[in-house]
Amino acid sequence: EPEVTQTPSHQVTQMGQEVILRCVPISNHLYFYWYRQILGQKVEFLVSFYNNEISEKSEIFDDQFSVERPDGSNFTLKIRSTKLEDSAMYFCASSADRVYEQYFGPGTRLTVT
Amino acid sequence: KNEVEQSPQNLTAQEGEFITINCSYSVGISALHWLQQHPGGGIVSLFMLSSGKKKHGRLIATINIQEKHSSLHITASHPRDSAVYICAARDRETSGSRLTFGEGTQLTVNP
Numbered sequence: 001e002p003e004v005t006q007t008p009s010h011q012v013t014q015m016g017q018e019v020i021l022r023c024v025p026i027s028n029h030l031y032f033y034w035y036r037q038i039l040g041q042k043v044e045f046l047v048s049f050y051n052n053e054i055s056e057k058s059e060i061f062d063d064q065f066s067v068e069r070p071d072g073s074n075f076t077l078k079i080r081s082t083k084l085e086d087s088a089m090y091f092c093a094s095s096a097d098r099v100y101e102q103y104f105g106p107g108t109r110l111t112v113t
Numbered sequence: 114k115n116e117v118e119q120s121p122q123n124l125t126a127q128e129g130e131f132i133t134i135n136c137s138y139s140v141g142i143s144a145l146h147w148l149q150q151h152p153g154g155g156i157v158s159l160f161m162l163s164s165g166k167k168k169h170g171r172l173i174a175t176i177n178i179q180e181k182h183s184s185l186h187i188t189a190s191h192p193r194d195s196a197v198y199i200c201a202a203r204d205r206e207t208s209g210s211r212l213t214f215g216e217g218t219q220l221t222v223n224p
Contacts, residue, residue: 043214056211098210104156
């Protein structure tokens with residue numbers, strides 16, 4: 001069964017460093033999403049992406065964040081200068097259409113020290 | 114902005130019991146998702162519904178649009194059902210299909 005994959009599973013970085021989290025959505029899906037979950041808190045929406053542009057972003061998704069679909073298969077989230085409070089589990093999701101079910105990847109645990 | 118509330122926060126049951134988890138939301142939605150989060154953190158989609166009722170195996174999800182309320186039921190619960198169950202609402206007005214999540218319900222089923 002097709003699934004969303006994410007790499008790496010765990011990333012440790014120092015404050016101020018740039019990180020890129022990678023996702024491979026399900027191949028025929030057109031909508032892509034990033035969510036994050038700080039330890040012990042609820043999952044929060046970051047951004048949705050369609051047709052090579054951001055379709056919606058949350059208040060969390062400030063200038064430190066960017067997303068890109070560099071080729072036909074990958075979808076990336078870049079954090080330019082990481083802060084301690086960026087430590088969280090980051091989930092990528094994809095859906096075939098805006099109103100269809102979203103399928104989640106296994107997550108990348110980002111630890112900023 | 115939608116507010117999604119779940120109850121209870123924690124639920125402990127004996128194997129075989131019937132489980133109900135509740136979810137309420139504050140503004141009109143186009144769909145309501147039920148998700149399962151395993152101890153390792155991975156999230157699995159269980160249901161997406163916009164009206165009525167859906168059933169998959171021992172899981173049943175219902176939604177009442179007028180009352181802005183949804184329930185997830187588990188019949189004949191089993192220890193392997195132990196997980197966090199999360200409801201998430203897709204606002205009717207959103208252009209990008211953003212989901213607003215509840216806090217989750219930690220379910221523990223004892224043998």
